[in-house]
Amino acid sequence: MTDDTPKSGRRRQARGEQRIAQLLDAAAEVFAEQGFKGASTNAIAARAGASPGTLYQFFKNKEALAEALMARYVERLREAHGEAFDLRVARLPLDELLDRVVDPLIAFDRAHPGFAVLLADPHLSPELAAAKRPAQQAMFERLDAIFAARAPRLPEAERRRTAEVAVHLFRGLLPLIMAAEEGDELAAVTAEAKRAIGAYLGPVIGTGPSEGTQAGGDRPASA
Amino acid sequence: MTDDTPKSGRRRQARGEQRIAQLLDAAAEVFAEQGFKGASTNAIAARAGASPGTLYQFFKNKEALAEALMARYVERLREAHGEAFDLRVARLPLDELLDRVVDPLIAFDRAHPGFAVLLADPHLSPELAAAKRPAQQAMFERLDAIFAARAPRLPEAERRRTAEVAVHLFRGLLPLIMAAEEGDELAAVTAEAKRAIGAYLGPVIGTGPSEGTQAGGDRPASA
DNA sequence: AGGAAACACGAGCAATCACTCGTATTTTAA
């Protein structure tokens, strides 16, 4: 990220690392407020307390800045998931599984408002879209792994489709989640999100502590 | 729309109406491809086969253009809904109700790709955001009316919340729906959307032909 | 027929944008 191939020359100074962090923080804020296109690099530099020239010393262009920000998000996302997402949750009752998966995700998204904005923007360049992929994969793959552990007899195609749909269901509720104010409103929206996702997942991966696979009761054969 | 207060002076010519339609068509395309911010008015005019000056004869600025486009979408949405959304569907089994509601919505969104783009953009000016509201209300209110007819004993607050969540669940799946290619893939995604929304709605408004209200079996009390 | 208004054009204006560059300061390594 920021700048590869430092093949020769001296090392980056601590000052530089701080500036990069400041610039990424500022970029996160401005992207969250204005979107990628609407954010000006001069505004980002100003909010970071730096000049445009300084910004371009660390990032070769606006896109590279967004890519570096995405990379930092992915890093933090992995940290946040690491604990909450290990495969033992697969054996929990569905309610608890959802608590363990949804709560940290909501906390992360609310703590990093620029993340959802960048993720949701469908008009990014191919390079930036590629930078988004690890973030989506991070969520999708872990969900998929949980499903695989919980319902090993579920066909892979169906399992993958289910994981993808579940991710999109959550993303659909994100605007509601982001807009809710901390407290009762957020709790209500969170509960509703879990209810919606749980209702969708239940017939496929089971509601109880993982019974492996069970042939769901009233689940229609897929068309 | 376009220009109010034509208090005096002569009437709009047929040529003008055609130009407006061309400009709105072009705007829909360019907004869908580039987003609102990314679309340039010169590009829209060019795609409509007109000059910038002509565009600004009918729309006082870029925002008014988008507002007029939104207004046209709302108009068409009401037409598309009118038949499919009347309250008799409330008495159908949930599966059929979903068919009647979801299928036309998917058809509309796929036929008007600019619509979803404008609706989903969270970085629009207050005026444009206000222009979006009728579209969201159109969907929300009719859903709410259906729920009210189907489950009259459901508390209003819960009913409204359910309608809103249902709309967001659908919107979350929209990217999948828009990206699917006509045929098997679209059919599969459509079925999955109905399954997800139906699973969420079933415990609240009942799966059978409306029994009024029924106390759902395993619905947990909201936290 | 003829005048007025609607329609049309497109060069160009002012503002903004992403980005550069010449220069000055701070840090590092010898």
Add this chain to the structure above:
DNA sequence: TTAAAATACGAGTGATTGCTCGTGTTTCCT
């Protein structure tokens, strides 16, 4: 101590944007 590298600045550049305006053409009404 000192030279090179890293960091920092910010006015400026070229491109693009939303939009205007002078001018010409088409349509309508009488």
